[in-house]
Amino acid sequence: VLAELGPSACSGDSLKIAYSAPIDQISDRDSDADAHSEGKVLTAWAIHCVLDPTSATQLEHWTPTTDLLVLTGIPEEAFQKEIFLRAFDGICHDDPSRTLVVDHTLELEEELTRRWRERFPLPMGETEALAYDRTSVLFFGVTGPIATPGRNPDHQNRLRVNVGAVVSRHDRMLWPPFVARGSRHGMxxxxxxxxxxxxxxxxxxxxxxxxxxxGKAIIEEVRETGWHLLGGISKSTKEIREILDTVKVPESPSSVVHATHGEPSTRRRPDGDSGRRSAR
Incomplete structure (x- = not known):
């Protein structure tokens, strides 16, 4: 944060964090000329979430105990709960004149991600290494248009959506997540x-x-886009079983595999056969 503030922070100028600017630029909501910068307000909120996440319900009381008042140029009396909630309207709000919901969330996330990598580039000659996984979010009350029945580990018959998350291996940066229908298959x-x-x-x-x-189709599609793919393959496939039958595995604690459903654990002997051991 201090690196982003720069030397002007010491002189009491307005908040110089680079990530407050795109919020104001992307927001298209008509607002009062005297209204406080939504970018500064939401950036202050983000700083609060990082430094003191347990006080989420005490945001308006926490802010005056910091230097954010000086850095943002926003008076203490203005830092009330309503100012943070109103700041969200610039990102996502209902537009009655067009009878639709205006949502700049994805646009903002992509711009913030672009600026992050622009300010903190990868080492020379390196390319992105991104880890991707998805999880399901179940709906227990009010639902949404993309919430549909889908498979989940607990076998609960509820509506859900799939949330995909991407993390950079280089700096653990979380890239913009995306949401898909609950019925969408992982592939x-x-x-x-x-x-x-x-x-x-x-x-x-x-x-x-x-x-x-x-899957085979996904692997081909990934290659066509120029990406390399690193992923596991089910050990039950014919090709993997053939490989396991020919690999010489030394006897060691690390070669002991605990079987499921109460069966004894097995160990693959150097000769390729499986020997049973009592489950521990």
Missing amino acids: GTMRNLLVELQQAKIVPGLLIVDRGLV
Whole structure:
């Protein structure tokens, strides 16, 4: 944060964090000329979430105890709960004149991600190595238009959506997540990911994914886009079983595999056969 503030922070100038500007630029909501910068307000909120996440319900009381008042140029009396909630209207709001919901969330996330990588580039000669996985979010009350029945680990018969998350291996930067219908198969969301990466104009590098997201068709599509793919493959496939039958595995604690459903654990002997051991 201090690196982003720059020397002007010491003189009491307005907040210089680079990520407050795109919020004001992207927001198209008509607001009062005297209204406080939504970018500064939401940036202050983000700083609060990082430094003191447990006080989420005490935001208006927490802010005056920091230097954010000086850095933003916003008076203490203005830092009330309503100012933070109103700031969200610039990002996502209902427009009665057009009878639609205006949502700049994805646009803002892509711009913030672009600026982050622009200010903190990869080492010379390196390309992105991104880890991708998805999880399901179940709906227990009010639902949404893309919430549909889908498979979940707990076998609950509820509506859900699939949320895909992408993290950079280089700096653990979380890239913009995306949401898909709950009925979408895991491999299907991989296509969403490829589209998102192309739209973000990210130079192809390495994709790291879970084994449930890998299939022959997906592998070919990933290669066509210029990315390399690193992912697991189910050990029950014919090819993997053939490989396991020919690999010489030394006897060691690390070669002991605990079986499921109460069966004894097994160990693959150097001769390729499996020997049983009592489960611990």
